[in-house]
Amino acid sequence: MPRKEIELPYRIEYLSILDADGNVDKELEPDMPDDLLLKLFKAMLAGRRFDERMLHLQRQGRIGTFPPIKGQEASQLGAVAALEAADWMVPAFRETLAEIWRGKPMENFLLYYAGYDEGSKVEDDRNDLPISVPVGSQMLHAVGIAMAMKYKAQPQVAMTFFGDGATSEGDFHEALNFAGVFQAPVVFVCQNNQWAISIPRAKQTHSKTLAQKAVAHDIPGIQVDGNDVLAVYSAAREAVERARKGDGPTLIECFTYRMSLHTTADDPKKYRSEEEVKEWEKRDPISRFAAYLKTKKLLTDEAVEKLEAEIAKEVQDVVDQAEQLMKEEVDPADMFHHIFAELPPTLVEQREEMLRDSSLGKKEVDHG
Ligand SMILES: Cc1ncc(C[n+]2csc(CCOP(=O)(O)OP(=O)(O)O)c2C)c(N)n1
Ligand SMILES: [Mg+2]
Known part of the structure; x- marks a missing residue:
């Protein structure tokens, strides 16, 4: 009856490819076509500007409560960019940009956050689920979808998003357990933005990382720099490929930061310091990606200026269209x-x- 050690894969990788100044690690730099890199940059910038406009609209009383995404653009986009259009995307409530990338019209966010149910409709050609506000509940839906894909021998994988706070919900552990047991083709993307409203990450778990929660389920887990779109994309691509070829689920922890408010009903000054926010602003996902693209000679200051003008017009058009729709008579039924x-x-x-x-x-x- 020996007392011995059982060997476990207790090693968590951390992946970072672009540093805060946009310098790249050449060994790890993913092979991505220039047009994809530029498309990601434009989407990130548009996401940031749309978010800012939404905040103004809420402050003007033109829409209701909404959760800003500032700072989490790379976590969201890097992950969904690794999906095929026919794959499944199962969001929580802070994946505005991931949803826009997947094809949700921006107007729908204005409608939804102004209380119009029309805004949560998923277009027939998208295999995505609507926003899910009950924290953590959507992860089980994603696993169910992935199990169905496997059962029906279809090639699609499911990707689901959730926050650091959601890892304290039973649903998270149940989802990982089922996904592991049934080797479901699902990718769990935890956007660890360090806060769950006013509860800091340290109060969610005694664990050093959230990625290590994968160990108990014997599935791969990785922590990535969530403000580095190249790192998130690389980890997500690997996880999606693994799922698609039948090798089961992965847990990706994107280490990022919620630079803005939890929702427009929140005042973070009451529970976190300005210094903390300022530190994270230095690691902004957009400026570092812009620096990388400029070094690669794919982007110039003039091109950014032109993009800004295009985006400003696009966002204005979206606001005008949504406000027009809101003037129409709606049926509460x-x-x-x-x-x-x-x-x-x-x-x-x-x-x-x-x-x-x-x-x-x-x-x-x-x-x-
Ligand atoms: C089951 C449940 N409990 C509580 C809430 C209220 N609530 C909304 S968001 C949130 C915090 C979620 O934190 P996290 O998972 O880290 O996501 P984040 O908001 O940071 O994106 C809470 C407690 C809820 N929506 N659902
Ligand atoms: Mg959080």
Whole structure:
């Protein structure tokens, strides 16, 4: 009856390819076509400007509560850029840019955050799920989808997003467990932005990394610099390829930072220091990617200026279109659509009750 050690793969890789100044590690630099690099840059910049505009719109009372993404552009884009269009993407609530990359029209975000259910509709040609506000719940949906893909011998993989706070939910552990047992083709992308509203990362877990949560399930786990789009893309591409060839799930922890508010209902000055935010601003994912592209001679200051002008116009057009749509008469009964294929009796009752009471019209939606 010996007392001996059981060998476990207890080693977590950390991947970073671009430093904060945009210098690249040549050995690790992924092979990416120039047009993809430029498309990613434009999307990141557009994401940042759209986010800023959304914040202004909320402050002006033109939309309701929404969660900004500032600082997390590389984590989101690097991950989804590794997917094929036919793959599945299962977001939480802070994946605005990932969803835009996948084809969700920007107007839909304005509609959704102004309380119009039309904004959460997923176009028929997208294999994506709508925003999921209950923290952590979507990870199990992603695993279910991935298990179905495997069962039906279809080549698609599923990618799901969640935050550091979500790793404290039972759903996270159940999802990793099922994914491991059934070797489901799923990629778990944790956007560790260091905060879950006012709860710091250190209060979520005693573990050194979130990536190591993969060890208990014997699936690969990696921590990447989440403000480095090349590192996130490389890790995601590897994980997607692994899933697609039948080698099961991966957990990717993107080590990033929520530079802005949790939501527009939050004041982070109450629980974190300005110095911390300033430190992270030095690691901005967009400026470092721009520096890299300039060194590669793919981008110039003039080109950035031109892009800024194009994006400003695009965002303005989106706001105008969405506000036009909001002027149109809407049917409050639409809120019962796109939930169930067949409405359960309790909701049928609620819908009938609502239709009977004509005083019930548009209402503010709390996305808290
Ligand atoms: C089950 C559940 N509990 C609580 C909330 C309220 N809530 C919304 S976001 C959030 C924090 C989530 O933190 P994290 O997972 O790190 O994601 P982040 O907001 O940082 O993107 C909480 C507690 C919720 N939406 N769902
Ligand atoms: Mg968080």
